[in-house]
Amino acid sequence: MKEGNSQWRPSFVVTSLILRFLCVCVNARSATVFLNSSMINHEEYAELANRIHYNELRRLERVSSLMKTQSGSYPNILLIVADDLGTGDVPGYFDDDPTYATKVNMPHLRKMVKNGVTFTDAHSSPLCAPSRYMLLSGNYPHRGRRPYGTWALGSSQNQFRRRQRSIAQALQRKQVRYDTAMMGKWHMGGKIMPDGLIGNQHVMLSNPDHNWSQPFEGGPQDIGFDTSFISDKGVQGAPYAFFRNGILNLRNGIKYWKRREYEMPMGISKIPKAGEGDGEWDSSAYNMLLVNETANFLDEHMDPKNGRNNDPFFAYVALGAVHIPHSPPYYFQVNDGDNTLQPVAGEYPVPFMVSAMIDSEFHRSYQPMQFKRSSAHSPLLS
Numbered sequence: 001m002k003e004g005n006s007q008w009r010p011s012f013v014v015t016s017l018i019l020r021f022l023c024v025c026v027n028a029r030s031a032t033v034f035l036n037s038s039m040i041n042h043e044e045y046a047e048l049a050n051r052i053h054y055n056e057l058r059r060l061e062r063v064s065s066l067m068k069t070q071s072g073s074y075p076n077i078l079l080i081v082a083d084d085l086g087t088g089d090v091p092g093y094f095d096d097d098p099t100y101a102t103k104v105n106m107p108h109l110r111k112m113v114k115n116g117v118t119f120t121d122a123h124s125s126p127l128c129a130p131s132r133y134m135l136l137s138g139n140y141p142h143r144g145r146r147p148y149g150t151w152a153l154g155s156s157q158n159q160f161r162r163r164q165r166s167i168a169q170a171l172q173r174k175q176v177r178y179d180t181a182m183m184g185k186w187h188m189g190g191k192i193m194p195d196g197l198i199g200n201q202h203v204m205l206s207n208p209d210h211n212w213s214q215p216f217e218g219g220p221q222d223i224g225f226d227t228s229f230i231s232d233k234g235v236q237g238a239p240y241a242f243f244r245n246g247i248l249n250l251r252n253g254i255k256y257w258k259r260r261e262y263e264m265p266m267g268i269s270k271i272p273k274a275g276e277g278d279g280e281w282d283s284s285a286y287n288m289l290l291v292n293e294t295a296n297f298l299d300e301h302m303d304p305k306n307g308r309n310n311d312p313f314f315a316y317v318a319l320g321a322v323h324i325p326h327s328p329p330y331y332f333q334v335n336d337g338d339n340t341l342q343p344v345a346g347e348y349p350v351p352f353m354v355s356a357m358i359d360s361e362f363h364r365s366y367q368p369m370q371f372k373r374s375s376a377h378s379p380l381l382s
Helices: 011-021 042-064 107-115 128-137 283-302 352-371
Strands: 077-081 179-185 227-231 242-244 247-249 254-257 261-264 267-270 275-278 313-318 331-333 341-343
Touching: 179 283, 227 283, 267 283, 283 313
Parallel strands: 077 313, 179 227, 179 313
Antiparallel strands: 227 242, 242 247, 254 275, 261 267, 331 341
16 A cells, blocks of 8 residues: 555555455456365355454444544545456556556546555456455355356346445444445345346346335345435446336336447447346436436535435445447536536547546546535545
8 A cells, every 4th residue: 555645644554454454456357366275165155254244344334434534524434446447557656667658548546546555466357247245245256156257137146145244334333333335336146126136137227027116125225225226237237227226217118129239329339248227227327327427426415404414425336347348428427516527438539539538527526525525524535
C-alpha cells in the first residue's frame, strides 16, 4: 500500500485494513491458487470454512468499531468495481511503462491516486462470479457454496453459505448502522420464486411458473443491502433486465432479443446471446443508468426528510465496463447540472474507449459526495 503525494485522512488507514481483509479486487486477470478438489472432503471443509469465516467476521465487526475519524464520525464508503479491467489500464500502477501510460487519459482517477491510497497487494479470482463473492465476503471462492462460483439465477441460493455474511451486513452493526446500496452487475446467483428455474433460462421472464412479483431469493436484499438496482449478468447475458430490490423492474414489457446489434437512442446496443429482457434494454446506456441510480441514492441518503443523512453510507457500484460486449454510448454527460457532453464511441480503439468512460463514470458518481456535504460523515472512496 502506498500513499499519494497529498495529505490523506486517518480514516483511510482503518478502512484500508478492512478492505485488505476483504481481498479487494478489480477482477484483473491475475492468478489465484486453488486447492486440488480431489484432495478435499468438501463437507468437512465447508463446515471448517464456516467456522473460520464466522470468527473472521466477528473480528471484522470489532475492527469496524475503530473506524471513527478524529471528528467522531464514521467514513462513507463508495466502492466502484470495474469488470475485467486490468491494473495496467488505470493510473497508479505502471505509469512509467509507455505500453500502458498513454493509452487512455483518466484525469479523475489520476487525481484520486495522487490524493489517496493505492493498494499494491490484492488477490483476485481470474473469473467474474467468484471474484464478486470474494469481494463481498472476504473469502476465497472455494469457501462458498460452489468452488467455482454461482453464476446465474436458477433453482438454488447465491454463493454465500449458512452463517457467512457480507461486508454490507458487517457494516450494519448495533452501534452504527450504515445505509447500504448496490447498483450494477450481480452475478452471484439466486432462486427464482416460487420453485426455482423451470424450463429454458433464455425465456425465464415469460414463464408463467415464475413469480416475478416476488424478489428472487438470495439477492442483494438478503445479504445486507437496504436498496439495490441490479442485473443478473451485467450486459453479457439474459435476462436483459434490471431488478429493483430483487423484484423484476420492466420499463417496456418483455422482449425476446436476438443475437445482434440494435440502434438505440444512446448508442449501439449489443446482444451477445439471444434471450428475453426488457423491451427498452440498451447495453450502451447500462453504465450511465448505474451512475444515475448511484446519484439518486446519495441524494436520498443526504435528504434530511428521509432520516438517514446522519448515518454513514456504503454504496457498491458494479459497472458493466469493460466486459464484452463493448458498447459505449455516443456521448457521456460530464457534469451534473449542465449539458456538457463528452464523446465516447469512436474516440479510442476497443476496448480502451470503454476504459475512458469509466473515468467519467467515476467522476459523476463522486460528484454528489463532493458538492452535497450535508451528511455528518466524511466521504471516503475505495
